[in-house]
Amino acid sequence: MTRGAIGDPDDDDLQSVGNMHGTAYLQRRYEDYLQRHLTQDNSEQRRRTIQEAIESDLAVWTGRGCFASTDASEAYIVDVDPEGEGINNPLVQLAKNTYVVIGLAYSSPMDYIYLVFTKDDRAVKSYMQKVAAGSA
Numbered sequence: 001m002t003r004g005a006i007g008d009p010d011d012d013d014l015q016s017v018g019n020m021h022g023t024a025y026l027q028r029r030y031e032d033y034l035q036r037h038l039t040q041d042n043s044e045q046r047r048r049t050i051q052e053a054i055e056s057d058l059a060v061w062t063g064r065g066c067f068a069s070t071d072a073s074e075a076y077i078v079d080v081d082p083e084g085e086g087i088n089n090p091l092v093q094l095a096k097n098t099y100v101v102i103g104l105a106y107s108s109p110m111d112y113i114y115l116v117f118t119k120d121d122r123a124v125k126s127y128m129q130k131v132a133a134g135s136a
Contacts, residue, residue: 019106019113022066026104027115030054034100038119042098044082050100051080058102067105074109078102 037050058076061067067075079101081088087099097119103112116127 016106022106023104023113023115026061026102029057030100030102030115031117034117038098038100038117042084042088042093042096044084047080047084047088047098048082051078051082054078054080054100054102058104068107068111069105069109071109074105076102076104077112 033053034050037046040046055072055076055078058078059072062070062072062075069075079087081099084090084093087101088097092099100117102115102117104115105112
């Protein structure tokens, strides 16, 4: 499994030691959780299960005031594409890959630091190159 954190190193979001530790903690937490799921089939039910579990966990952290907003819709985003029409489209499914994107807002609502998880490390590299080029 490949993971990657996408964010501008000069961004205020990761200037706090607490935010850096929190991001690293959640990244490791979800990597451990996803380890068993990303070795299984890329089915709609599995993607839905992953999305619901991560959203449920992040809702707890949001309730504790760990993000910039206590409103879940502004504090984080989770994209596992349960319907299989976006990042986990039929071509991705045929290639036996699965993508999970989590955005965490620490400094201001809806200003996300993205965590990207996949079985295919080419996707993370490509996405990071697009972000670096400013086209993502």
